[in-house]
Amino acid sequence: MLPRTHCGDFTVMHIGQTVRLNGWTQTNRDHGGVVFLDVRDRSGLVQVVVHPDTAEIHKLAHAMRQQDVIEVVGEVIARSEEAVNPKLPTGEIEIKATEIVILNSAETPPFMVEDDCDTSEQIRLEYRYLDLRRPKMQRLMELRHRVTHAARNYLDSQSFLEIETPILNKSTPEGARDYLVPSRVYPGSFFALPQSPQIFKQLLMVAGMDRYYQIARCFRDEDLRADRQPEFTQVDIELSFANQDEVMAVAEGLLRAMFDAGVGIRLPEEFPRITYHEAMDKYGLDRPDVRFDLEHVNITELMKKVEFKVFRDPADKGGLVKVMRVPGGASSLSRKQIDDYTKFVSIYGARGLAWIKVNDKSDLPGGLQSPIVKFLPEEILAEMLEACSAENGDLLFFGAGDTTVVNDALGHLRVKLGQDLGLVAENDHRFVWVVDFPMFAWNADEKRPEALHHPFTAPSAEDLDKLESDPLNICSQAYDLVWNGTEIGGGSIRIHNPETQARVFKVLGISDEEADAKFGFLVNALKYGAPPHGGLAFGLDRVLSLMAGVDSIRDVIAFPKTQKAADPMSDAPSEVADEQWKELGLRKRPTIKES
Structure with a gap:
């Protein structure tokens, strides 16, 4: 033949x-x-x-x-x-x-098996095997293969070992809900599917594996969006005897290899860095899109001098007042567009959006157009214009109130303006490391600090002595990599000293008994000669969707779930037989019908 x-x-x-x-x-x-x-x-x-x-x-x-x-x-x-x-x-x-x-022979398919099919995503997912037959989808699967193959080749060349970690694990919540698997052998007990290989890859460093990697499947039972899936894939790495700079250098090399193989783009030899506080101060978000220059200016101290309560109250009460200059915005943005942006920021909790059009900065206050100008003294207006380098024809947007709300609202407004005003060039790929994250954030509901990343992240060496006395003002050795305003990966240097780990647990309000129940096997391992180590994980599905220029990570996953975490093709999740409930020692609760 x-x-x-x-x-x-x-x-x-x-x-x-x-x-x-x-x-x-x-x-x-x-x-x-x-x-x-x-x-x-x-x-x-x-x-x-x-x-x-x-x-x-x-x-x-x-x-x-x-x-x-x-x-x-x-x-x-x-x-x-x-x-x-x-x-x-x-x-x-x-x-x-x-x-x-x-x-x-084939029956007539429910949609045209070609790139220009106009069927709904629901139907495409129901007949995913036909959807995957389309040339576009096959190109995306080939892209996924090339990128993962390049990742393996690069990490192999850097002396990493590919090691699989368990899928059936102990429940150690890391922020999102675990997917639980009941044990038949141990009635009433449950395995959890891993949210990440975090603890096991640290144990591999204790075991002397030195350099580990895995194309790891992870599971999180959380609310979904276009860039989230209940099961997803990470390119996961961990290194022993490495500092933050060394981990980041390996990650940059890995990403360069993935991009070169995937889309033929040559990334720079070194990525810029920005501190967390600088990112929040200039851009309002810890994942800044640095392809355009719209920046925030903090005018909180200046606003303590005015009587205008909308600005004065947050300035006096620990809040934040910021201004963002939009060059040429006075003429390019209409009042209707400004009103639309006011509605937009309300999504992020802002109660309004103050603005000023700068028509003639040499004529104050007459050269400024805004309902709020009459509430601000001329000398304050002059200082404000100078602080944000305003020019004639500019439009100024203001945020005032709770720090988190102001940053979130103005940060997302900045991104939207960059898109709406055409400030983002096509095929412009900008990467930036965000470093020096706070170690803790304040949990207002539980009135205690909580880990901003996870409880195994090492504090900055310079801040170690302030761990108990001033936990909310210390930095961690954590780092995120941001690509065009999207976080694609992150990691940290880990705590390798058992005493430091115990101190962090206490700051988090985790008792010795709770720490032993949840993390005892890791804490015990640290006592037996754990080396300094750190690592990082890239969200493979997210990276691929951005490479391919598709709107959803579902397009780069062979058999994804819907936004409701269901699979219309296999009809999962589904009921199981009563016999299986009995084998697992479980009882089914009656469904409460809504009235």
Whole structure:
């Protein structure tokens, strides 16, 4: 039997050869008795021609339907000059069929299996095996393969070991809800699916593995968005005897290899860095998009001098007042657009959006247009304009109130303005490390500090002596990598000293008994010669979706879940038989019907 030749591999070099191909019929066209079949497999598409002088084959080809699975034997011939298709890699040749076998007939698919299908995502996911047959989806799966292959090759070259960590694990919540798996052997006990391999990769460092990596499956039972899935994949690494700079250098090299293999983009040899506080001060978000220059200016101290309560109250009571200058915005943004932006910031808790149009800064206050100008003294207006480097024609937006709300609202407004005003250039890839994160954040509900990242993150060496006395004002050795305003990965140097780990648990309000119950095996391991170590994880699905320019990470996952964490193809999750409940020692609670 002839060896199989893939449909997209044919070139003029094959002319005159007899070949065998397999694939799916994409189209069937009859031109004056000559039947043309477009046959596709993963490699691409080729045209097969069937002439009437081969009566049996011609009849079969004429009756063939879209998506029939076929085998074709024939001769590779050159297309006539007028029939050459320069848009098709195989457009200079065609296959003159001498044999055709239908390997499997297909029913009419629920949507056109082509890139331009306009069916809903729900239907695409219900028939995902057909959706994946589309060329676009196959290109995305090939992209995923190339990127993960490049990640493995790079990490292998850096002496990392690929080691698998457990999927069935102990529940050690890291912020999101665990997916729980009941144990049949231990009735009433549960395994948890891993939210990350965090503890086990630290234990591998204690075990002397030195450099670990894993393309790790992770699970989080949380509310979903376009960039979230209940099960997702991380490129996970951990290094022993490494400081923050060394971990970040490995991560940069890994990302360069992934981008080069995935989309042929050469990333810079070194990524810039910005501190967490600088990011929040200038951009309002800890994942700043640095492709454009709109920046915030803190005018809280200045606003303590005014009587205008909207600004004065937050300035006096520990809040925040900021201004953001939009160059040329006075003429480019209408009052309706400003009102729309006011509605937009309300999504993030802002009660309003004050603004000033700078028409003539030499004429104060007459050269300024805004309902709030009359509440601000001339000298304050002059200082404010100077602080934000305002020029004639600019528009100033203000945020005032709770620090978190102001940063969140103005930070997202900045991103929206960058998009709306065309400040973001296409194919501009900007990476920035955000470093020196706070070690803790204040949990107002529980009235205690909580770990901003996770409780195994090491505090800054300079701040270690303030761990108990001033926990909310110390920095951690944590770092996030941001790409065009999206966090794609993060990590930290870990606590390797058991005494320091115990101190952190106490700051977090975790008792010795609770620490032993949740993390005892890790804490015990630290007592047996744990090396200094640190690591990082990239969200592979998120990186791939950004590389591919798709709106949802579902497009780069072969079999994703919907935003409701369901699989319409397999109908998961589903009920299980009563016998399984009994085997697990569980009882089903009656469903409460809504009135």
